[in-house]
Amino acid sequence: MADEHIHTHDTEAEGRPVSRKTLLKATLVAVSLPALLGGGAALARDRRPSDAPLAPTPFCDDGDDPTPPQTEGPYFKPRSPERVSLLEPGTRGTRLTVGGYVFGLTCQPVAHALLDFWQADDAGAYDNRGFRLRGHQYTDARGAFTLTTIVPGLYPGRTRHLHVKVQAPGRPVLTTQLYFPGEPRNHTDPLFNAALLMNVRQAGPAKQATFDFVVDSGGPGR
Numbered sequence: 356m357a358d359e360h361i362h363t364h365d366t367e368a369e370g371r372p373v374s375r376k377t378l379l380k381a382t383l384v385a386v387s388l389p390a391l392l393g394g395g396a397a398l399a400r401d402r403r404p405s406d407a408p409l410a411p412t413p414f415c416d417d418g419d420d421p422t423p424p425q426t427e428g429p430y431f432k433p434r435s436p437e438r439v440s441l442l443e444p445g446t447r448g449t450r451l452t453v454g455g456y457v458f459g460l461t462c463q464p465v466a467h468a469l470l471d472f473w474q475a476d477d478a479g480a481y482d483n484r485g486f487r488l489r490g491h492q493y494t495d496a497r498g499a500f501t502l503t504t505i506v507p508g509l510y511p512g513r514t515r516h517l518h519v520k521v522q523a524p525g526r527p528v529l530t531t532q533l534y535f536p537g538e539p540r541n542h543t544d545p546l547f548n549a550a551l552l553m554n555v556r557q558a559g560p561a562k563q564a565t566f567d568f569v570v571d572s573g574g575p576g577r
């Protein structure tokens with residue numbers, strides 16, 4: 356029955372949040388990224404009458420641990436264009452999608468959170484004159500986002516990474532970076548933080564990554 360996993364939320368009220376999270380993780384691992392990002396209302400609290408199929412509740416990795424900040428670096432530019440795809444005619448490189456959620460500190464999804472991404476191009480260069488491979492977007496009502504871009508190139512001194520600023524409405528900005536598993540330079544880049552590793556899988560010639568942010572979103576339960 357569709358309501359079955361909703362009842363597992365009751366365990367949190369009884370002081371067993373870990374079992375809830377573990378169960379939600381088990382529920383979600385079998386769900387593909389497109390299914391996860393494409394389905395309508397995903398939240399248990401949005402459940403409709405039992406005739407409507409219930410999409411999985413988003414998995415919040417650890418609501419007690421906010422996503423760690425990282426240095427902004429020298430290449431951030433304000434006023435990036437609003438867009439979910441950074442691809443432009445002639446953009447070279449391996450196609451990459453990054454999808455996920457922005458959660459508050461108690462795992463509630465944050466709607467209309469700002470995500471501002473910037474990154475190096477396929478050759479490891481940032482566009483500091485214009486806005487190539489720079490763009491911002493907002494999470495939807497479910498707290499979900501999807502970025503379409505390319506795998507960033509390497510440049511001296513750093514492992515492969517994306518830069519991002521995340522901000523729940525009216526809250527402080529989190530500046531951080533996202534990393535790719537299996538990169539040799541992850542072992543030598545002093546900025547690398549394994550807590551910021553995306554899940555990345557190959558999808559034909561492209562890569563599909565997921566990452567969920569946990570930020571202070573204010574309000575009840577933060």
Ligand SMILES: [Fe+2]
Nearest residue numbers: 428513516518
């Ligand atoms: Fe960088």
